[in-house]
Every structure is written in structure tokens, then in C-alpha cells.
Amino acid sequence: MNILSVESSTGRLSVAVNQNEKLLSETSDHNSMKHMVNIMGLLGQALSRAKLTIKDIDVFGVNVGPGDFTGTRIGVSVVKILSWLEGKPAFGIDSLDIFALGISYRNISFITRSLKKNIPVLVMPCLDVRKSEVYFAFYNVTSEVNDEDKYLAKIGTGGMHYFISKAGENFLVRNCDLEDLLNGLTANGVLKIPGCGSGYRNPEILIGGNCFINYGKMLSNIARQNKIFNLDKKTTYPRARHLNICAYFNAVRKVKAKNLVPVYVREFVPFGG
Amino acid sequence: MDAIREKNKKDIYILGIETSCDDTCASVVKNGSVILSNVVSSQNEIHKKYGGVVPEIASRKHIEVIDIVINEALERSGINLDKIDAVSVTNRPGLIGSLLVGVGAAKAISYSKNIPLVAVNHLKAHIYSNILKNPDIKGGFIGLVVSGGHSSLYFVDSDWNIKEIGHTVDDAAGEAYDKIARYLGLGYPGGPIIDRLSKRGDPYYIDFPKPMMNSGDFNFSFSGLKTSLIYRTKKDEKLTARKNIPSLAASFQKSIVDVLTEKTIKAASKFGVKNILISGGVAANSKLREEFLRKGRENNIKIFIPPLYLCMDNAAMVACLGYYRYLEGRFDDLEVDVYSRSDI
Numbered sequence: 299m300n301i302l303s304v305e306s307s308t309g310r311l312s313v314a315v316n317q318n319e320k321l322l323s324e325t326s327d328h329n330s331m332k333h334m335v336n337i338m339g340l341l342g343q344a345l346s347r348a349k350l351t352i353k354d355i356d357v358f359g360v361n362v363g364p365g366d367f368t369g370t371r372i373g374v375s376v377v378k379i380l381s382w383l384e385g386k387p388a389f390g391i392d393s394l395d396i397f398a399l400g401i402s403y404r405n406i407s408f409i410t411r412s413l414k415k416n417i418p419v420l421v422m423p424c425l426d427v428r429k430s431e432v433y434f435a436f437y438n439v440t441s442e443v444n445d446e447d448k449y450l451a452k453i454g455t456g457g458m459h460y461f462i463s464k465a466g467e468n469f470l471v472r473n474c475d476l477e478d479l480l481n482g483l484t485a486n487g488v489l490k491i492p493g494c495g496s497g498y499r500n501p502e503i504l505i506g507g508n509c510f511i512n513y514g515k516m517l518s519n520i521a522r523q524n525k526i527f528n529l530d531k532k533t534t535y536p537r538a539r540h541l542n543i544c545a546y547f548n549a550v551r552k553v554k555a556k557n558l559v560p561v562y563v564r565e566f567v568p569f570g571g
Numbered sequence: 572m573d574a575i576r577e578k579n580k581k582d583i584y585i586l587g588i589e590t591s592c593d594d595t596c597a598s599v600v601k602n603g604s605v606i607l608s609n610v611v612s613s614q615n616e617i618h619k620k621y622g623g624v625v626p627e628i629a630s631r632k633h634i635e636v637i638d639i640v641i642n643e644a645l646e647r648s649g650i651n652l653d654k655i656d657a658v659s660v661t662n663r664p665g666l667i668g669s670l671l672v673g674v675g676a677a678k679a680i681s682y683s684k685n686i687p688l689v690a691v692n693h694l695k696a697h698i699y700s701n702i703l704k705n706p707d708i709k710g711g712f713i714g715l716v717v718s719g720g721h722s723s724l725y726f727v728d729s730d731w732n733i734k735e736i737g738h739t740v741d742d743a744a745g746e747a748y749d750k751i752a753r754y755l756g757l758g759y760p761g762g763p764i765i766d767r768l769s770k771r772g773d774p775y776y777i778d779f780p781k782p783m784m785n786s787g788d789f790n791f792s793f794s795g796l797k798t799s800l801i802y803r804t805k806k807d808e809k810l811t812a813r814k815n816i817p818s819l820a821a822s823f824q825k826s827i828v829d830v831l832t833e834k835t836i837k838a839a840s841k842f843g844v845k846n847i848l849i850s851g852g853v854a855a856n857s858k859l860r861e862e863f864l865r866k867g868r869e870n871n872i873k874i875f876i877p878p879l880y881l882c883m884d885n886a887a888m889v890a891c892l893g894y895y896r897y898l899e900g901r902f903d904d905l906e907v908d909v910y911s912r913s914d915i
């Protein structure tokens with residue numbers, strides 16, 4: 299199965315081509331204002347480096363947000379039409395899912411060490427969604443899954459593999475309230491996510507995502523006060539290669555592709571209400 | 572242009588896409604003059620309650636329906652996408668969040684089907700809404716584009732070089748209509764409402780200023796007119812009494828129509844041309860049409876106005892302009908960007 303994904307929701311535009319879980323090529327550009335100019339060139343380059351054409355693609359993926367409105371729309375518009383014309387499904391993946399994969403890949407040895415000691419591991423992608431608010435969710439990383447249909451993706455190296463599954467709903471909170479909220483959710487060393495069972499006892503929680511760009515100090519403070527939290531300061535941009543993995547497992551799990559539209563954190567109110 | 576047209580015996584099919592403002596449009600046009608389909612998905616009902624186009628909502632709606640609208644245009648035309656010779660799309664001027672939906676889609680079509688891409692200027696495309704219906708028009712005319720977003724005058728020479736000779740320095744004509752309609756609590760869009768009310772009113776009821784009538788150039792200004800109406804009605808409340816609204820509307824409309832017709836006719840005589848092509852949403856205004864036709868007769872100038880459905884934003888005009896660019900072999904590459912401003 300050949301997969302092509304476009305990541306255009308931030309200043310870093312990237313296009314990746316995979317064969318199943320294997321990355322064949324990834325092209326990227328860091329000029330934030332030029333997505334409309336660069337998107338088709340990067341897409342063509344990614345395909346030619348993978349020695350494929352658009353006709354060889356079986357599944358498309360695109361970041362549907364939350365993210366930069368303009369960039370996200372460029373990616374969604376292009377991928378929506380390509381998917382329609384090529385007659386192949388396109389999966390809209392949200393930023394939190396893509397970050398969850400990015401953080402997990404980068405910290406795979408930390409995850410391995412923790413799971414070997416039977417310590418539960420959760421990744422917590424956290425987005426700066428402007429207006430002094432952050433947006434985050436928890437993802438549980440496990441060696442096994444009970445529910446074969448529910449996991450987001452399976453990642454692995456050297457014979458080991460891990461399932462990444464979303465745990466609970468997304469949180470939207472003012473940045474100044476984040477510390478209190480996280481301390482509340484992890485009271486007595488147990489992470490309790492609303493609507494998500496009895497909780498995770500003494501887990502390791504890995505925070506990553508683009509909130510480090512503006513809220514690095516605040517997050518460092520949180521991790522210093524509460525040892526359950528660990529920081530991945532490096533995974534600050536979503537990447538097309540991780541989108542491909544999400545899209546691939548959507549296809550593997552036979553998820554039905556929906557009409558591609560960007561997702562937004564807040565309802566839009568004209569003229570500020 | 573006729574020579575190029577002669578050489579080309581094969582039928583040419585152009586797919587047009589237009590998303591510069593609040594309408595999602597797609598169309599298939601054969602040989603630059605036969606409209607096989609013309610689909611317009613209007614957002615009017617949504618923007619109505621805000622008294623004008625809300626850019627963020629417009630963009631959100633475009634992306635929801637863009638593939639459906641293009642597909643509909645292809646299906647109604649009976650032409651398979653594999654038979655389309657080029658895709659033509661508006662990339663300027665307009666709302667960035669709206670333009671990029673259409674341009675993104677057009678790039679994907681060009682790439683997937685390996686057909687040329689033509690990116691066109693929306694205002695230039697409006698001028699071509701007249702060429703669509705009158706493909707025999709020769710170069711050498713004045714073009715007036717009047718809509719909610721634009722009021723511009725163009726001189727098109729015998730070689731079809733298009734030069735802007737004037738534009739509004741503040742509000743567009745249609746914008747003035749919308750603002751006044753909103754001020755008087757008449758609804759949205761203002762143009763058709765004021766036009767309809769004016770039919771029952773006395774255009775000489777109030778003598779509103781005719782802004783920039785004698786400015787010596789071909790620019791327009793409609794903001795002062797709006798201010799004047801607001802000022803006059805605040806000073807004298809009986810002007811906005813229910814029975815006086817039609818006459819107030821008619822007087823306001825007379826001022827706009829007089830300026831537009833006078834200055835356009837002046838431009839024709841200055842550039843020594845005998846044809847005037849009018850287009851854009853405000854070209855649907857019945858008083859403007861009537862006055863242009865009358866003054867045209869008086870001055871021995873032929874006036875071209877497209878049918879109503881081609882005055883409004885549509886993709887057939889975009890396909891028509893794309894057709895002529897196709898004949899000239901003037902294509903754009905996949906790096907073409909979107910621009911909020913015009914640059915003819």
C-alpha cells in the first residue's frame with residue numbers, strides 16, 4: 299500500500315510517501331509564507347524520489363488541524379481533489395494524533411525502558427492554539443491492545459512494537475490553568491482521565507508539541523514540580539511521515555474516509571460575537 | 572485573436588473555477604463561447620444575517636463544497652474530465668482564504684490530469700463575461716467592472732492589452748449599496764433591494780452629491796455619498812419615514828448611476844472607442860442598464876451588458892478568459908500564488 303500525505307498546518311510544509319509503514323521519501327520547506335507556491339513541487343519531488351507517480355498512490359493523508367488556517371486549507375483543498383480524481387481514500391488526521399506519533403517515535407527508547415519496568419506510558423501532545431489557550435490530549439502507549447479496532451497506530455523497532463491509543467477527549471484550557479489541571483488529573487500519582495477507566499498508577503507522561511515554542515518555561519516548571527511529567531522539547535512540528543503512519547493504520551483498520559474539512563478548536567463567531 | 576481561432580479547428584473545453592469571494596463556482600465552456608455548465612453555490616443566505624460577506628465563513632464553506640461543485644459542473648456539461656483541455660482559475664484579486672481553495676483544487680486537477688493551468692484575474696474575467704456572449708467583439712473598447720468589491724474602468728486596445736484607467740478610491744459601488752441598505756434596515760444584498768424600491772420613488776427627491784464627477788481622472792469615490800446620506804437623514808428624520816424610503820433610495824441610486832455612466836462615456840470619448848462593456852454584480856442593476864443604454868444611444872456608443880447570471884460572480888467567464896489564454900499558449904506553472912489585490 300502506497301501512502302502520500304501533506305502536512306501544511308504550520309510554517310513547515312512537508313510531503314511524505316510511504317510503502318506501508320516504511321518511509322520512501324519526505325520533502326519539506328520551512329518558508330512559512332509560501333505553502334501555496336511550494337506544495338505541488340514538494341509533492342512531485344516526494345513522488346519522484348519514491349520512484350512512484352500519483353497513480354500509484356492508494357491512500358492519501360492530510361493534517362486537518364488544529365493549525366494555521368491558511369496552510370491547513372491549502373493542504374486540504376489539494377488532497378481532497380487528488381483523492382477524488384484518483385479515486386483513492388483520503389484520511390483527515392488531526393494535529394494531536396500526528397504529534398502523538400512524532401513524540402512516540404522520538405522517545406522510543408524511553409518508552410521501551412519504562413514499559414519493561416511495567417510503568418504505564420502516556421504521551422501528551424500539547425498545542426499552542428493562540429488566545430492564551432492550549433489544547434492537548436493523552437495517548438496510551440502499550441505493548442498489547444485489547445481492542446484491535448481502537449488504536450491509532452502501531453510503531454516499532456528491532457522486533458519490538460507498541461500500540462498508540464487515544465485515551466479520553468481533548469482538553470482546551472487557558473495556559474495559566476494548565477498546571478492546576480494537570481496536578482488535579484494526576485492527584486496521588488494516579489492519572490485519571492475523565493471517562494477513561496480507573497486510571498494509570500505512577501505513569502510516565504511525555505509532554506511534547508508546539509506549545510514548547512511559547513510556553514517552554516511554564517512546562518519546565520510543571521515537570522520540575524510533578525515528576526510524573528517528562529518533557530520532549532524537540533517535537534515542535536508535525537511531520538508528513540507521521541501523518542502517513544496514521545493514514546496507513548486508518549486504512550488497515552478499514553476506517554471509512556469522511557468528507558475532508560479542516561477542524562477548528564473554537565466555534566467561529568463573526569465580529570467577536 | 573481571430574487568426575488563432577481560425578487555426579484551431581478542434582473543439583476546446585475549458586474547466587473554470589471561481590472562489591474569490593463568497594460564491595463557489597465551476598463551469599465548463601466549449602470554444603470560449605458555449606456554456607455547457609455553470610454551477611454557482613451561493614452563500615448569500617449565510618452572509619445575509621451579517622449584512623455582508625464574512626471572509627472566515629466564506630473560506631470554510633468553499634472547502635466544504637469545492638469538489639462537489641466541480642463534479643456537478645463536469646456532470647452537467649456531459650464532458651468527462653479526460654476531455655478537458657485546460658483548467659482556468661481565479662487567483663486574484665479576492666479574499667485569500669477563499670482564493671486558495673479554488674487555486675489548490677485547480678492545481679490538483681492540473682497535476683492529476685496533466686493538463687495546463689491558467690490563473691486569471693477576476694476583474695479581467697468579468698470583462699470576458701461579455702466576450703463569452705459576443706465572441707466577435709474586436710479589441711478597442713472601455714470596460715467597466717462594478718460589483719460589491721470593485722468599481723474599475725479599463726481601456727482595452729486593439730491588441731487586447733488591458734489597462735486600468737480608473738478605480739474606486741474608497742468603497743466599491745456595490746459596497747455603498749450594501750452599507751446604505753444596512754443603515755436603512757432594508758436587508759442584504761443592498762443592490763437589488765434599493766433598485767426595486769427606487770422604481771416607486773422620485774430620483775429628484777434629494778440632490779445628493781455626485782462624487783468625483785469632475786475630478787479630471789477616471790477614479791470613483793462612493794464613501795462620501797454614503798456619509799452624505801447618513802448626515803442628511805440624521806438631520807432630517809422625515810427623510811427616513813416609511814413613505815419616503817423609495818424616493819430616498821431612488822435619489823441615492825441616481826447619484827451612483829449618474830457618476831458611473833457619465834465617467835464611463837467620457838472615457839469612451841477620450842480613448843476614441845465606440846464600444847463599452849459593462850460587467851459585475853452591479854451591472855444587474857436595472858437603472859444602470861437603462862441609463863447606459865440611453866446615454867449610449869445619445870452618444871452613438873454601443874453598450875454591451877451580459878445576461879444577469881453572467882453579471883454575478885461565475886466560473887464561465889473564468890473559463891472564457893482561460894480559453895483565450897489557452898489559444899495563446901500562455902499558461903501558469905504549479906507554483907502560482909494567490910493575491911488579495913489586482914495587478915492588471
Ligand SMILES: [Zn+2]
Binds near residue numbers: 697718852
Ligand atoms: Zn466579481
